Amino acid sequence: MSGRTIVVDFDGTITEQDLLDEIALTFGDEDVYREVDEGLDESRLTLHEVLRREFEPVRAPLPEVQRWVLENVRVRPGFRDVVELARKRGWRFVIVSSGFRELIQPVLDREGLGDLELLSNSVDPDPSGWKVAFRTEAVCESCGEPCKRSTAAALADGTELVYVGDGYSDRCAAELADLVFARRGLARYLTERGVPFEPFDDFRSVARRLAS
Ligand SMILES: [Mg+2]
Numbered sequence: 001m002s003g004r005t006i007v008v009d010f011d012g013t014i015t016e017q018d019l020l021d022e023i024a025l026t027f028g029d030e031d032v033y034r035e036v037d038e039g040l041d042e043s044r045l046t047l048h049e050v051l052r053r054e055f056e057p058v059r060a061p062l063p064e065v066q067r068w069v070l071e072n073v074r075v076r077p078g079f080r081d082v083v084e085l086a087r088k089r090g091w092r093f094v095i096v097s098s099g100f101r102e103l104i105q106p107v108l109d110r111e112g113l114g115d116l117e118l119l120s121n122s123v124d125p126d127p128s129g130w131k132v133a134f135r136t137e138a139v140c141e142s143c144g145e146p147c148k149r150s151t152a153a154a155l156a157d158g159t160e161l162v163y164v165g166d167g168y169s170d171r172c173a174a175e176l177a178d179l180v181f182a183r184r185g186l187a188r189y190l191t192e193r194g195v196p197f198e199p200f201d202d203f204r205s206v207a208r209r210l211a212s
Pocket residue numbers: 009010011012013018165166167
């Protein structure tokens with residue numbers, strides 16, 4: 001194996017808070033949010049169904065939500081260190097997110113990292129209810145719903161795959177990766193499944209581990 005590819009989740013991983021959750025709660029309908037979130041936990045709904053239903057009640061104009069995002073979203077310390085290390089070493093670095101390009105790109109631009117490679121869903125901020133445009137609808141053979149696994153595999157293309165994530169959308173791809181940094185729900189899931197990972201709270205420790 002030669003070379004290395006780093007695939008990083010956005011919400012709750014690069015950012016300190018989960019933007020999707022917060023926007024669905026702040027601009028959408030809290031009851032719908034709770035209901036579909038429970039459906040995901042109990043495997044009654046796929047992540048796509050959850051996102052579709054969570055954002056249906058959101059009617060705010062996109063610029064208003066983008067402003068809210070820029071005021072509220074913080075990037076986890078050390079993120080730039082990992083990006084710079086990857087650049088220096090010639091590792092491919094890709095953000096793969098279930099979030100929306102329209103809300104992620106402004107945060108990256110603000111951080112001076114607007115040229116990072118980004119694969120994500122996008123959103124049509126229809127005033128009668130936001131409509132999610134999914135990056136892929138292809139169902140994964142491993143987990144039975146559209147996920148990040150085949151994307152991560154294609155990006156790595158035979159190089160060592162490093163995966164960094166925190167949640168549901170990261171599970172299947174993390175199980176495939178050669179080295180995983182996990183926190184929150186993803187860490188609990190991998191622990192239950194006996195999949196090894198490195199816990200992380202900020203990207204400084206990730207950068208140190210990858211540099212060694
Ligand atoms: Mg996440």
